[in-house]
Structure formats: C-alpha cells, structure tokens
Amino acid sequence: MKSRVTIGTLTAVVIFFVLLYVVFAKVDNVESVKKTKSQKLRVGFVLLSDTADNGWNETIYKGIRNACDSLGVQRNLVIDIPEERIPLANAVTGMIADSLKVIVLTSYNYPILIKDIIESHPEVTFYGINWEYDAPNYKAYFARIYQARYLAGIVAGAMTKTNHVGFVAAMKNIQVYRGLNAFILGVQSVNPRAKVFVRWTNSWNEGNMETENANKLIDSSGIDVIAFHQDRAFIIEVAEKRGLYCIGNHVENNRFSPRMLTSIAINWGIIYKDFIQDYIQKKDNENMDYWVGLEKDAVGLAFYSSEVPDSVKILVNAAAEKIKAGYNVFSGRIEDVEGKIRSEEGETISDEVLHNEMNWLIKGAIEP
Structure with missing residues (x-):
C-alpha cells in the first residue's frame, strides 16, 4: 500500500510538471507570436529636399506618410540628400547598417550614383524612379x-x-x-x-x-x-x-x-502603397516594375x-x-x-x- 501511494504521488507530480511546461510553453509561444506580429516592416526613404518645399518633395512625403500609415509600416526618412555620390552613399549605407531591407530612392539620378552599393547588397530591395538602371534587387517605379x-x-x-x-x-x-x-x-x-x-x-x-x-x-x-x-x-x-x-x-x-x-x-500614396504591399505579401519579383497613371488616378x-x-x-x-x-x-x-x-x-x-x-x-x- 505504501509503495502504491508513492508511485501514485510520483505520477501525479510528473503529470503536474508536464502540464505546467505545456501551459508555459503555450504562453511563451503566444508572446512570441505577438512580438513577431508587432514588429513593423521598416522602409527607408531618401529625399532630395525638405518635406515642406511646396513642390516635389512635399507631395512625395505626403504619399509616403499616407502609404505607410495605411499599411502599418514604419517609415525611416533621410532628407536633403543632393544627387551627389558621397552624401547619398553615406545615407544609404547608414540605412543598411540599421538593418533596413527596403530602401526607396525618390530622385532620378540616385540609383546610378550608388549602383555598386545596390549590387553588393542583394539582401536589400531597392526601389527607384529610373528605368535606365537594372539589377536583380532593384525595381523601377514611377507615375505616368x-x-x-x-x-x-x-x-x-x-x-x-x-x-x-x-x-x-x-x-x-x-x-x-x-x-x-x-x-x-x-x-x-x-x-x-x-x-x-x-x-x-x-x-x-x-x-x-x-x-x-x-x-x-x-x-x-x-x-x-x-x-x-x-x-x-x-x-x-x-x-x-x-x-x-x-x-x-x-x-x-x-x-x-x-x-x-x-x-x-501625382498621388504618390497610391504608388508607394502598391509596391510596398506587394513586398509585404511577397508578390514582387525581379521582373516587376511599377508605372501607373490615370487608370489608377495616380x-x-x-x-x-x-x-x-x-x-x-x-x-x-x-x-x-x-x-x-x-x-x-x-x-x-x-x-x-x-x-x-x-x-x-x-x-x-x-x-x-x-x-x-x-x-x-x-x-x-x-x-x-
């Protein structure tokens, strides 16, 4: 009888700890999923001028803000970057060092100036408004x-x-x-x-x-x-x-x-939302460029x-x-x-x- 009680007690203890492990494992897993879901995609944007220039860059910024807010994406902006190799390279390499995997270039000559950086970082997807340059990890976008x-x-x-x-x-x-x-x-x-x-x-x-x-x-x-x-x-x-x-x-x-x-x-929000959403849903591919116009009210x-x-x-x-x-x-x-x-x-x-x-x-x- 004494032996039976001991075995029964041990069995109950083992079952208790197994159940406890399962419960905590589930809780930990739920927290992990919540943490993963809460991590926003971070997208870098390089702009030629300030975001209140009453022109090109102001409309671009409004489009960036609208697209990122609607998609729940974190925007990382670097502004006042001239079409010159050194300041542009510094801005982009800084974004790469900060672990950004999507970088959007918003001025025409940017991609040509840093094509070596683009090509040496295949893990990063670049978007630019220049069709004269091509690379596997570079996609062109623009409005018609x-x-x-x-x-x-x-x-x-x-x-x-x-x-x-x-x-x-x-x-x-x-x-x-x-x-x-x-x-x-x-x-x-x-x-x-x-x-x-x-x-x-x-x-x-x-x-x-x-x-x-x-x-x-x-x-x-x-x-x-x-x-x-x-x-x-x-x-x-x-x-x-x-x-x-x-x-x-x-x-x-x-x-x-x-x-x-x-x-x-230009309604930049339509264009940015289009390709960022494709990136999130893994619908983009190396042959996909984005050129939209009146048909989308862009x-x-x-x-x-x-x-x-x-x-x-x-x-x-x-x-x-x-x-x-x-x-x-x-x-x-x-x-x-x-x-x-x-x-x-x-x-x-x-x-x-x-x-x-x-x-x-x-x-x-x-x-x-």
Whole structure:
C-alpha cells in the first residue's frame, strides 16, 4: 500500500510538471507570436529636399506618410540628400547598417550614383524612379506623369493668346524629355499653330537659374503662358510678377492667384502603397516594375483656376477619359526637331522607348 501511494504521488507530480511546461510553453509561444506580429516592416526613404518645399518633395512625403500609415509600416526618412555620390552613399549605407531591407530612392539620378552599393547588397530591395538602371534587387517605379503633362498642355494651348508657350526644364534626361514632349503634344492637340519655347537649367532646384531662364523666355519669346519641370515654385513667382499665366508642377492647391491655371499632380500614396504591399505579401519579383497613371488616378491635374473656362475643362476631361480607355498620347505621326520620324500614322511609341530612348525633342519645340 505504501509503495502504491508513492508511485501514485510520483505520477501525479510528473503529470503536474508536464502540464505546467505545456501551459508555459503555450504562453511563451503566444508572446512570441505577438512580438513577431508587432514588429513593423521598416522602409527607408531618401529625399532630395525638405518635406515642406511646396513642390516635389512635399507631395512625395505626403504619399509616403499616407502609404505607410495605411499599411502599418514604419517609415525611416533621410532628407536633403543632393544627387551627389558621397552624401547619398553615406545615407544609404547608414540605412543598411540599421538593418533596413527596403530602401526607396525618390530622385532620378540616385540609383546610378550608388549602383555598386545596390549590387553588393542583394539582401536589400531597392526601389527607384529610373528605368535606365537594372539589377536583380532593384525595381523601377514611377507615375505616368507625362499623361498629366499632356493634359496641362491642352490647358496651355487653349489659353495662350500669342501662340507662344514657355517651358523651363530641369535635367536633360529621359524623364524630363518624356514629360516635355507630352506637354508639347497636348498644346498642339488643341492649337497646332502654337510653339513651345524651352530653356534648360540643368538643376532640379536652383532658384536663381530658374528665375533667370523664365525671365529670358518672357523677354525674348513673347510667351503668355509658362510651365516648368522643377522641384519648387520659383517659376510661379516669376509668372506672378510678370503677369503671365502659369502651369504648376506638383502644387496641390492654388495659393497664388487666378493666373495659375492648374498644376500637374501625382498621388504618390497610391504608388508607394502598391509596391510596398506587394513586398509585404511577397508578390514582387525581379521582373516587376511599377508605372501607373490615370487608370489608377495616380496622376492628373490638381485644380482649375477661375480663369479656365468650362470649354477648356471639357477638352481636358475628354482627353483624360480617352487615356484611361487606353489611348497612348505618343501615337500617330511624331517628328522630332531634327526632322526624324519617331512614329508613323497607326503606330505607337512603346513603353520601352519611353523608358530608355526618349532623349530627343518633338517638332514644335524651340530652344532660343
């Protein structure tokens, strides 16, 4: 009897400790799962300027914030990084050292400047707005902003009285050429007699250079509408002082005057959410790039001035619906300023050419 009690007691003790282990193991496992779930994806973003520049970088920041907040992603920002090798490399290597596995580059030349860093860190996925560079761990993204520039061109072409429109362009790269050419096509679509006078600053954000080139266009070309591809609002200020109509670039609302007719706009939140969500769900792959436009409401015109009549808005809306239905603005016979035919009737310029080969100006552009 004594022996039986001892064995029974030992058995009960063993069962007790086994149950205790199972309970604590389950609790520990639950805590581990909770901890894993609470760990947010951390995404690094490198920006060219500050996040309140009333232009390109401010709209990008708002898109980053909206996308990350909606996805529950932690954003890690580094700002005021010029398109120069050393500061950019320092910013990116710092993010890599901080164990970030996703890094988003928000200026055109960034990927080219640090391609050695990108290629030596295959464990990190990089996203950039440049299609001229390629690597297994690099994915290109951008908005089809040329569609919005085409619509802005319609406004400019319809509103000019002198048939002379000005455009202050930044870098001579494919992104700028593509948008400028689309703008010219938009102008010509409603006003075949109009000319577009172009000056280059070779900078994204240089106030004195932009102001000087805008004034030279006004003084020498007889323009009465001016548009631009620059990061900030210096051209708008010149147009206000000189009494010209202006087309804005990444200005979300009209805080100037009725002479600012409209502005192109990008909804970066749609684009960032698109590819970050794919990364989280492991849907991205090395062949996947992201280029979205009017079909997803990722680009468009931000507003209309009271100076823009309904008849012009109707023209723009009709063109926008046509693009959403699949129309490519780079269709039909297109000739460049050198007389070379880039597209014949019935043809369309492919995305591959738009990405990699559009380093020329369309007929109708004048570089005084």
